[in-house]
Amino acid sequence: MTAAVEIRGVTKRFDDVVAVDSVDLEIADGEFFALLGPSGCGKTTTLRMIAGLEFPTEGSIRIFGEEVGTLPPNKRPVNTVFQNYALFPHMSVLDNVSFGLRMKKVDKTDARAKSMKMIDLVQLGGMEGRKPSQLSGGQQQRVALARALVNEPKVLLLDEPLGALDLKLRQEMQTELKSLQRELGVSFVFVTHDQEEAMAMSDRIAVMHDGQLLQVGSPEEIYERPTNRFVADFIGQTNLIDATVEDDDHIILTNGTRLRAPSPHEPGTSVAMSLRPEAISIGPRGSVPDEHSATSLEGAVASVTYLGHAVDYSVKIGWIDLEVRGGATAGGQRFEAGDEVSVWWDRTSDWVVAD
Amino acid sequence: MTAVQEQPKQLDETGDVVTPLLELANEKNKRRRGLLLALPAYIYIVLFFALPLIIVVVYSFATRTRTGGTDLSGWNIEAYEKLGEPIVRDILFRSLWLALITTVICLVVAYPFAYFLATRSPTVRNIMLVFVMIPFWSNFLVRNYAWRVLLGNDGPVSQLTEALGLGQTTILFTPTAVVLGLVYGFLPFMILPLYASIERLDWSLIEAGRDLGASGFQTFRKVTLPLSMPGIIAGCILVFVPSLGAYVTPEILGGAKTTLLGSYIVTQFLTARNWPVGASVSTVLMIVMLVAALTYFRSGGKNL
Numbered sequence: 001m002t003a004a005v006e007i008r009g010v011t012k013r014f015d016d017v018v019a020v021d022s023v024d025l026e027i028a029d030g031e032f033f034a035l036l037g038p039s040g041c042g043k044t045t046t047l048r049m050i051a052g053l054e055f056p057t058e059g060s061i062r063i064f065g066e067e068v069g070t071l072p073p074n075k076r077p078v079n080t081v082f083q084n085y086a087l088f089p090h091m092s093v094l095d096n097v098s099f100g101l102r103m104k105k106v107d108k109t110d111a112r113a114k115s116m117k118m119i120d121l122v123q124l125g126g127m128e129g130r131k132p133s134q135l136s137g138g139q140q141q142r143v144a145l146a147r148a149l150v151n152e153p154k155v156l157l158l159d160e161p162l163g164a165l166d167l168k169l170r171q172e173m174q175t176e177l178k179s180l181q182r183e184l185g186v187s188f189v190f191v192t193h194d195q196e197e198a199m200a201m202s203d204r205i206a207v208m209h210d211g212q213l214l215q216v217g218s219p220e221e222i223y224e225r226p227t228n229r230f231v232a233d234f235i236g237q238t239n240l241i242d243a244t245v246e247d248d249d250h251i252i253l254t255n256g257t258r259l260r261a262p263s264p265h266e267p268g269t270s271v272a273m274s275l276r277p278e279a280i281s282i283g284p285r286g287s288v289p290d291e292h293s294a295t296s297l298e299g300a301v302a303s304v305t306y307l308g309h310a311v312d313y314s315v316k317i318g319w320i321d322l323e324v325r326g327g328a329t330a331g332g333q334r335f336e337a338g339d340e341v342s343v344w345w346d347r348t349s350d351w352v353v354a355d
Numbered sequence: 356m357t358a359v360q361e362q363p364k365q366l367d368e369t370g371d372v373v374t375p376l377l378e379l380a381n382e383k384n385k386r387r388r389g390l391l392l393a394l395p396a397y398i399y400i401v402l403f404f405a406l407p408l409i410i411v412v413v414y415s416f417a418t419r420t421r422t423g424g425t426d427l428s429g430w431n432i433e434a435y436e437k438l439g440e441p442i443v444r445d446i447l448f449r450s451l452w453l454a455l456i457t458t459v460i461c462l463v464v465a466y467p468f469a470y471f472l473a474t475r476s477p478t479v480r481n482i483m484l485v486f487v488m489i490p491f492w493s494n495f496l497v498r499n500y501a502w503r504v505l506l507g508n509d510g511p512v513s514q515l516t517e518a519l520g521l522g523q524t525t526i527l528f529t530p531t532a533v534v535l536g537l538v539y540g541f542l543p544f545m546i547l548p549l550y551a552s553i554e555r556l557d558w559s560l561i562e563a564g565r566d567l568g569a570s571g572f573q574t575f576r577k578v579t580l581p582l583s584m585p586g587i588i589a590g591c592i593l594v595f596v597p598s599l600g601a602y603v604t605p606e607i608l609g610g611a612k613t614t615l616l617g618s619y620i621v622t623q624f625l626t627a628r629n630w631p632v633g634a635s636v637s638t639v640l641m642i643v644m645l646v647a648a649l650t651y652f653r654s655g656g657k658n659l
C-alpha cells in the first residue's frame with residue numbers, strides 16, 4: 001500500500017536557519033499521526049511543506065505516490081486546519097465552509113448541501129449564517145475543521161488546532177477529533193507540542209527536536225522504549241542517569257558503579273539510563289530480590305510527596321536524586337524521609353538510551 | 356418605576372443573565388466623559404468649518420445685484436437654475452468625468468504598488484513610503500509648473516517622441532494633461548490608505564484560500580480584494596473629491612478650453628462677481644462629496 005505521505009531526505013533552510021533537517025517519514029493511509037516536539041523544532045515547517053505553503057530546499061515529498069515537489073497548495077489533495085483558524089472574517093460560516101467547493105466549481109446546490117451536512121457534523125447546525133467574529137473559540141475551531149473536511153482531503157493537516165482552547169474544551173475536542181478521524185478514515189497529521197495530547201490521540205508519534213526527527217513509533221513504543229535521551233526526557237517523567245557502555249550486558253555509572261543493562265551500543269559509548277519513576281521498585285535496605293541484585297542501587301529517602309493514589313519518593317543515591325513512585329495502598333510499604341532504602345528495576349535493554 | 360423592576364431578566368446566547376440597567380448607566384457615563392474631552396474640537400469645527408459652510412449655502416439662495424454685490428433679502432433658487440444651462444452642465448459633467456478617470460487610473464496604478472510595498476521588509480517599506488511622500492516636500496504649484504515644462508511643446512516628453520519619430524507631443528492644455536497632473540498630484544492619497552489596509556491583512560487568510568483550492572487570482576478576488584475594500588473606498592474618496600474640485604492643476608495644465616468646476620467657481624466669485632452662482636456650484640459639489648462619504652461609511656469602512 002502506498003503511504004499517504006512519504007517524506008524523503010527533506011531539508012528546509014531559511015537563510016542560515018535549518019528549520020527541518022533531512023527528515024524521512026512515512027504516514028500511512030487512515031492513520032492519526034502526531035508531529036510532536038518543543039517550540040521551534042520545525043513541526044509547522046514540516047506541515048507547511050506537505051501543504052505546499054513552503055517548498056523544501058532539498059528532498060522529496062510524495063502524497064499517495066505522487067511527487068508534489070513544488071506543486072502549489074491548491075493543486076494538492078490535502079487541506080489544513082490553521083493554528084489561528086484563519087477563517088475568512090468577511091464570510092458567513094456557510095460561505096467559509098463552502099469556499100473550497102465553490103473554488104472547485106461544484107454545483108451550487110450540491111456545495112450548499114454538502115457544506116450544511118458538514119456544519120451539522122461538527123455540531124454547528126443553526127449557526128451557518130453567523131460571521132466568525134460571532135463565534136466562540138471552540139466554535140471557530142469547528143468551522144475551520146468543517147471548512148477543511150468538506151473538501152474530502154486525502155490527508156488533513158492540523159497545526160496545533162487545540163492550542164487556543166481552554167483545558168476542558170481541549171479535552172472534549174481531543175475525543176471528538178479522534179472519533180471524527182476514525183469515522184472518516186482520513187489520515188490526520190496533527191502538530192502539537194503537548195506530549196499528553198499526542199499520546200492520547202495518535203496511532204503513531206514522530207518526535208522532533210532542532211529540525212531532526214528523533215523517533216517515530218506508537219505512543220507505547222515512544223514511552224516505553226525511547227531511543228535517545230531527548231525523547232525519554234520529553235515524553236513523560238523519567239530519571240536520566242549518565243553511564244558508559246562496558247560490554248553488551250553492563251554499563252558503568254559516572255561514580256564507577258557497575259550495573260547490568262544489555263544494550264546494542266558499542267563498548268565505550270556514552271549513554272543514559274532512563275528509569276521511569278513507576279518502573280522502579282522501592283524496599284528497605286537489603287531487601288533486593290536476588291534476580292535484581294545487579295540492577296539495584298542503595299540510598300536514603302530525601303522527601304516524600306503524598307499524591308493520594310500514589311506516593312512519590314525522592315531517593316538520594318550518592319550523586320543523584322531518583323524520583324520513585326510507590327503505591328499508596330495498604331499492600332505497599334510506606335517510607336519516611338531519612339529511611340535507608342534500596343531501589344531496583346527489571347533488567348532490560350529498553351531503557352538504555354543514546355545520548 | 357415599577358415597570359423597570361418587572362422587566363424579565365434577559366438571557367444572552369450563553370445563557371448568562373444580562374443586567375441592562377447597569378450597562379446602560381455605564382454607557383451613559385462613558386459617553387458624557389467622551390463629550391467633555393471632545394468639546395474643544397467640536398467648538399473649533401463649528402466655528403471654522405460649519406459656519407463658513409452655512410454662509411456658502413445661504414449665499415447660494417441670494418441674488419446678485421446689478422453692481423456685482425450680493426442681495427440677501429430676496430431668497431430664490433435662480434442660482435441653481437443657472438446650473439441647468441448647457442455651459443455649466445458641460446463643466447459639471449466634464450469635471451465628474453475627469454475626476455472619475457483620475458480615480459480609476461490612481462486605483463489601478465496604486466493597488467499593485469501598495470501590495471508590493473506591504474509585502475516588503477519593514478526597512479524597504481519605510482524607505483519607499485518616504486519616496487511616496489517626497490513630492491509633498493515641494494510646493495504643489497511649483498510641481499504643476501514642472502509638469503508644464505515636462506509636457507510643453509519643446510519639453511523632454513515631446514523631444515523624446517520626436518526622436519522616436521512619433522512627432523511632437525501636444526498634450527499640454529488638453530484634458531489628458533489635466534488627468535496626468537491630477538493622477539500625479541493625488542496618487543499618494545490612494546497609495547497610503549491602500550497600503551494601510553493591505554498591510555493589515557492577515558496573510559494566513561491568503562494561505563488558507565490557496566490551501567482550500569483557490570488559484571492565486573481567485574484568492575485575490577475572494578479574499579484579498581474584499582478585505583482591502585476599506586482602503587480602496589477611502590483612497591477613491593480621497594482622490595475623487597479633491598479631483599472634482601481641483602483648481603490649480605486644471606488652471607496650469609488645462610488651458611482655456613477645459614474649464615472645470617474649480618476654475619468656474621473662482622471665475623464666478625472673482626471675475627463675474629456672481630457670488631450666488633459660485634456658492635450654488637460649491638453647494639452642489641459639497642453634496643456630491645457628502646454622498647460619497649456616506650457611501651463609504653455605509654459600506655462598512657468605519658475603520659479608516
Ligand SMILES: Nc1ncnc2c1ncn2[C@@H]1O[C@H](COP(=O)(O)OP(=O)(O)OP(=O)(O)O)[C@@H](O)[C@H]1O
Nearest residue numbers: 014017018019038039040041042043044045046193
Ligand atoms: N519564514 C521563516 N523565515 C525564517 N525562519 C523561519 C521561518 N519559519 C520558521 N522559521 C524558523 O524555523 C524553525 C522552525 O520553525 P517552526 O515554525 O517549524 O517551529 P514549530 O515546531 O512549529 O514551533 P512552534 O511550536 O513554536 O509553533 C524556527 O527556528 C523558526 O524560527
Ligand SMILES: [Mg+2]
Nearest residue numbers: 043044045159
Ligand atoms: Mg508551529
